Amino acid sequence: MLSALARRGPDSAGLATFGTSNNSRLVLCIKLDEKENLEDQTANVLEKINVLTHVHEQLTTKEYLRLVVESVEDSDALIAQVESTAKEVELVSLGTQLEIIKQVGSPDSLERHYGIRSKSGTHAIGHTRLSTESRVDLSHSQPFWAHGVADLATAHNGHITNYHKLRRQYEQRGIRFYTENDSEIIGIYLRDQMEQGSSLEEALWASLEDFDGSFSYLAANNHCLAYVKDPFALKPLMVGESEEFVALATEEIALRKISRKPFEVWEAPAQHVQLWSVPTHTQETF
Amino acid sequence: MTIQKNHSTTQIEGHEKGSKEINQQIKDLIKSGQEQIQVTGCQGQHNLAVGLLSKTSILLEGSVGYYCGGLIDGPNIEIHGSAGWGLGESMMSGTIRVRGNASNSCAASIRGGTVVVHGNAAARAGISMKGGLLIIEGDCGYMTGFMMQKGVIVVCGNAASALADSMYEGCIYVAGSIQELGNDAVIEELQDSDQKFIEKNLKAWKIDPNLPFKKVISGKKLWNFDKREINLWKEAL
Numbered sequence: 001m002l003s004a005l006a007r008r009g010p011d012s013a014g015l016a017t018f019g020t021s022n023n024s025r026l027v028l029c030i031k032l033d034e035k036e037n038l039e040d041q042t043a044n045v046l047e048k049i050n051v052l053t054h055v056h057e058q059l060t061t062k063e064y065l066r067l068v069v070e071s072v073e074d075s076d077a078l079i080a081q082v083e084s085t086a087k088e089v090e091l092v093s094l095g096t097q098l099e100i101i102k103q104v105g106s107p108d109s110l111e112r113h114y115g116i117r118s119k120s121g122t123h124a125i126g127h128t129r130l131s132t133e134s135r136v137d138l139s140h141s142q143p144f145w146a147h148g149v150a151d152l153a154t155a156h157n158g159h160i161t162n163y164h165k166l167r168r169q170y171e172q173r174g175i176r177f178y179t180e181n182d183s184e185i186i187g188i189y190l191r192d193q194m195e196q197g198s199s200l201e202e203a204l205w206a207s208l209e210d211f212d213g214s215f216s217y218l219a220a221n222n223h224c225l226a227y228v229k230d231p232f233a234l235k236p237l238m239v240g241e242s243e244e245f246v247a248l249a250t251e252e253i254a255l256r257k258i259s260r261k262p263f264e265v266w267e268a269p270a271q272h273v274q275l276w277s278v279p280t281h282t283q284e285t286f
Numbered sequence: 287m288t289i290q291k292n293h294s295t296t297q298i299e300g301h302e303k304g305s306k307e308i309n310q311q312i313k314d315l316i317k318s319g320q321e322q323i324q325v326t327g328c329q330g331q332h333n334l335a336v337g338l339l340s341k342t343s344i345l346l347e348g349s350v351g352y353y354c355g356g357l358i359d360g361p362n363i364e365i366h367g368s369a370g371w372g373l374g375e376s377m378m379s380g381t382i383r384v385r386g387n388a389s390n391s392c393a394a395s396i397r398g399g400t401v402v403v404h405g406n407a408a409a410r411a412g413i414s415m416k417g418g419l420l421i422i423e424g425d426c427g428y429m430t431g432f433m434m435q436k437g438v439i440v441v442c443g444n445a446a447s448a449l450a451d452s453m454y455e456g457c458i459y460v461a462g463s464i465q466e467l468g469n470d471a472v473i474e475e476l477q478d479s480d481q482k483f484i485e486k487n488l489k490a491w492k493i494d495p496n497l498p499f500k501k502v503i504s505g506k507k508l509w510n511f512d513k514r515e516i517n518l519w520k521e522a523l
Contacts, residue, residue, distance in 0.1 A: 266389075
């Protein structure tokens with residue numbers, strides 16, 4: 001599906017997958033500093049993490065370090081420990097089921113380096129990016145993890161025009177931003193709303209009021225997949241649904257890669273949120 | 287007006303082909319005198335059958351992407367699937383029929399011809415229409431008929447909010463509920479001539495015309511200013 005949309009944005013590509021791990025363990029996807037020695041950085045990260053928990057698996061692919069660790073009660077401490085290793089070290093995702101893999105380059109390049117098609121899970125959201133305002137690097141690529149909320153990821157198409165205003169408000173409260181990409185604020189917003197007691201669905205609906213500009217975005221956690229479409233329907237989002245699957249994409253050409261069997265496709269309506277529960281017992285390869 | 291396949295239909299396999307390749311094949315076939323062309327295996331490719339100026343019949347099997355049938359003047363296009371943004375944009379004459387749903391801005395800025403959507407049409411259907419007819423058998427999305435200048439939209443289902451916002455001329459018939467009228471849009475009583483127009487045009491596409499239509503037109507307050515205020519307008523310009 002992502003490859004079918006690659007011409008829309010060849011700058012970077014990424015995928016957030018769900019459902020490939022053991023519930024009692026956490027998967028950490030860590031971006032290392034590609035300009036520094038990767039082995040040294042890996043050793044430093046492991047040294048920091050070993051203080052808090054046991055590491056079951058480790059794998060380094062390019063500047064990506066994937067760790068499977070025993071669950072911890074205080075995930076904030078774990079995040080802080082990882083990111084204290086070096087300035088450029090960033091936790092790209094954390095969760096029992098979530099793994100975010102992203103990089104500069106096309107979706108085909110992502111497949112070549114990470115073998116996405118061989119992975120299996122319940123659901124996934126992906127993104128291929130044309131940078132319009134912020135840098136092209138791994139950190140600015142999508143999907144974004146809702147930093148600090150295990151297993152919540154977002155992918156956005158559009159422009160959130162009150163981003164700077166919202167960012168200033170969050171920064172005044174001490175919330176850290178990792179990029180200058182307006183899409184990052186969606187995860188921060190959802191986390192903030194949920195910390196104030198909203199459910200994910202309530203937070204998604206609230207974002208329709210609080211975000212200005214054009215946006216079609218996807219949000220996913222272990223249990224659900226959702227879309228949010230802006231009040232003016234300024235950005236495309238096609239929905240395809242059949243007995244076998246739910247699929248969403250900016251263009252139908254991506255949806256038609258799933259199956260040659262007929263299934264109905266429609267444009268998501270303006271000012272709308274829809275959630276689908278994800279059955280956790282079925283796993284498919286991506 | 288259904289396109290029936292017959293012995294003279296020439297087929298193009300569209301599966302895994304790009305828009306340019308398909309469009310080139312369509313144009314080559316038209317040039318060679320073909321009057322009926324079928325493209326199979328459409329998978330949402332953009333810009334299919336654009337800019338065609340002959341009265342050729344084109345049957346697209348599968349779904350099409352953005353701007354299908356844009357800028358046409360004459361052809362009859364039928365899509366057995368759904369259509370992406372900007373279906374038939376700026377068409378001059380001919381027909382486009384979609385068996386599924388149409389995404390945003392279908393029939394945008396059309397000058398003439400007829401666009402028929404048997405499913406639902408998304409936001410801004412018929413935006414800035416300058417003539418022609420748009421028939422939507424299902425529901426229509428947000429801001430349908432926005433800044434419409436001429437022509438007719440018939441919606442057999444429900445209309446989302448901001449219907450006919452800032453329209454100048456033309457009219458919109460809606461059979462179902464209207465979530466909210468747009469700025470300067472008003473409902474006018476349906477006349478016999480309206481009923482006849484609806485009946486004739488829906489029957490032509492085998493759509494039931496026996497529905498309780500309402501007529502939405504421009505209130506003409508946004509653009510129809512009093513001449514005594516002309517100096518105020520000049521100053522504003």
